[in-house]
Amino acid sequence: MKKPKSSEQDGPVEATRERILNVAARLFTERGFAGTSMRQIAGEASVPLSSINYHFGSKQALMESVYGRMLDSVGRRDYLDKLQAEAGERPLTVAEIVRAYMGSALRLTKKDSMSGALFRQLMARAFFEPGDPAESFFPAQFEKDTDRYKEALMRALPHLDEAEVVWRMYWFVGLMAYVLGGKDIMRMKARYGLPDADDPERILERMVPFVVSAMEAPRNPA
Amino acid sequence: MKKPKSSEQDGPVEATRERILNVAARLFTERGFAGTSMRQIAGEASVPLSSINYHFGSKQALMESVYGRMLDSVGRRDYLDKLQAEAGERPLTVAEIVRAYMGSALRLTKKDSMSGALFRQLMARAFFEPGDPAESFFPAQFEKDTDRYKEALMRALPHLDEAEVVWRMYWFVGLMAYVLGGKDIMRMKARYGLPDADDPERILERMVPFVVSAMEAPRNPA
DNA sequence: GTCTATAAACGGATAGAC
DNA sequence: GTCTATCCGTTTATAGAC
Numbered sequence: 001m002k003k004p005k006s007s008e009q010d011g012p013v014e015a016t017r018e019r020i021l022n023v024a025a026r027l028f029t030e031r032g033f034a035g036t037s038m039r040q041i042a043g044e045a046s047v048p049l050s051s052i053n054y055h056f057g058s059k060q061a062l063m064e065s066v067y068g069r070m071l072d073s074v075g076r077r078d079y080l081d082k083l084q085a086e087a088g089e090r091p092l093t094v095a096e097i098v099r100a101y102m103g104s105a106l107r108l109t110k111k112d113s114m115s116g117a118l119f120r121q122l123m124a125r126a127f128f129e130p131g132d133p134a135e136s137f138f139p140a141q142f143e144k145d146t147d148r149y150k151e152a153l154m155r156a157l158p159h160l161d162e163a164e165v166v167w168r169m170y171w172f173v174g175l176m177a178y179v180l181g182g183k184d185i186m187r188m189k190a191r192y193g194l195p196d197a198d199d200p201e202r203i204l205e206r207m208v209p210f211v212v213s214a215m216e217a218p219r220n221p222a
Numbered sequence: 223m224k225k226p227k228s229s230e231q232d233g234p235v236e237a238t239r240e241r242i243l244n245v246a247a248r249l250f251t252e253r254g255f256a257g258t259s260m261r262q263i264a265g266e267a268s269v270p271l272s273s274i275n276y277h278f279g280s281k282q283a284l285m286e287s288v289y290g291r292m293l294d295s296v297g298r299r300d301y302l303d304k305l306q307a308e309a310g311e312r313p314l315t316v317a318e319i320v321r322a323y324m325g326s327a328l329r330l331t332k333k334d335s336m337s338g339a340l341f342r343q344l345m346a347r348a349f350f351e352p353g354d355p356a357e358s359f360f361p362a363q364f365e366k367d368t369d370r371y372k373e374a375l376m377r378a379l380p381h382l383d384e385a386e387v388v389w390r391m392y393w394f395v396g397l398m399a400y401v402l403g404g405k406d407i408m409r410m411k412a413r414y415g416l417p418d419a420d421d422p423e424r425i426l427e428r429m430v431p432f433v434v435s436a437m438e439a440p441r442n443p444a
Numbered sequence: 445g446t447c448t449a450t451a452a453a454c455g456g457a458t459a460g461a462c
Numbered sequence: 463g464t465c466t467a468t469c470c471g472t473t474t475a476t477a478g479a480c
Contacts, residue, residue: 032352035256131254178399183350185360186360186368193385
């Protein structure tokens with residue numbers, strides 16, 4: 001019974017600090033940073049308000065810890081390297097690269113106690129949250145990955161110049177962010193009864209041909 | 223000199239109510255609903271705090287007015303009807319439909335005093351803002367349009383079933399929302415010096431072949 | 445480390461003079 | 463319609479007992 005449990009609900013065993021992080025991650029995801037109060041976090045985590053400040057210092061610092069833990073737990077996303085190693089000299093196909101990137105987003109895995117779904121939504125929220133939430137330390141974490149994907153895509157898409165490849169990556173990344181964290185404000189899922197709507201794994205699988213075809217599109221004639 | 227000016231800055235001439243709406247739209251866009259206070263709005267609009275409540279009743283009602291004015295000024299998006307009329311019996315091509323939709327998003331035009339850029343960002347924000355900002359009255363406004371686009375796309379894409387067409391529309395709409403209102407958190411635009419990054423008209427033009435190719439992709443073999 | 449109590453500022457909303 | 467002044471609950475953050 002020494003090992004801490006992983007759910008946010010397992011109160012007595014789990015460290016106070018962890019419970020705060022878990023609740024904060026969930027509330028920041030659901031309501032945004034400005035829309036979440038320290039008292040709500042304290043209340044739902046069943047800790048006194050002051051313990052949040054004791055452990056983290058301030059609300060801003062708490063959010064940075066939430067994102068920090070998230071980014072730590074991303075772990076090494078070496079899918080692409082593995083693929084490249086297996087392929088040898090052959091350039092990777094667009095489908096392989098797209099699948100690798102989507103897989104890395106999907107398999108953003110809980111380190112300790114954050115559920116995968118929450119984790120992905122929190123990540124996606126960084127793409128839309130106003131202000132400068134993680135904006136300062138977020139990019140550095142991913143610059144190398146971005147570059148590697150860019151290089152792989154340029155080899156796979158020799159008919160496109162670098163700017164066009166990067167634009168398409170940008171749209172691809174944004175589309176992923178929307179799918180994982182956006183709102184179905186037009187209620188399309190419900191109105192048309194879309195299948196697989198609650199299974200991100202299936203959604204991303206559905207998206208593969210869509211995205212691959214987009215990436216391979218001919219250059220704009222204009 | 224009887225006609226009111228259009229900029230948010232033209233204080234004395236413009237009606238108080240309009241100035242409040244303009245400032246609120248900008249601040250809600252920049253900082254989100256929860257992240258904007260009535261006092262900030264009053265301050266930047268140079269009106270007393272109480273006048274906001276006098277004119278709108280509450281913060282929530284103010285936001286609904288902001289979105290309401292935005293949706294009013296959308297005007298009739300009958301591009302698609304016009305296209306269909308010109309085409310006669312011939313089904314519209316995917317490229318025509320995609321261009322029509324993108325054009326309707328781009329030409330979301332200022333009614334009175336809101337700039338086009340702000341307008342589009344505010345619209346996009348509804349796709350990510352936590353809580354229920356416009357969620358209640360937003361969809362009804364667009365249900366008919368969504369249906370018409372869906373029908374047109376189904377005729378243009380006979381190899382796809384309805385669910386697949388709607389999924390692709392959903393991704394398309396989400397991609398637009400991201401392009402118009404998302405954050406470049408990976409700093410890709412700056413790091414790679416993307417061209418046209420500050421010209422939405424050019425960006426959307428660049429996106430056309432990307433999106434068309436995506437929409438026309440073969441069905442997922444799985 | 446954990447808690448109660450409180451400080452100090454800010455939040456939305458309103459009263460009432462003009 | 464416009465403004466000042468104010469109410470009153472909530473906010474973040476801290477002080478200080480245990």
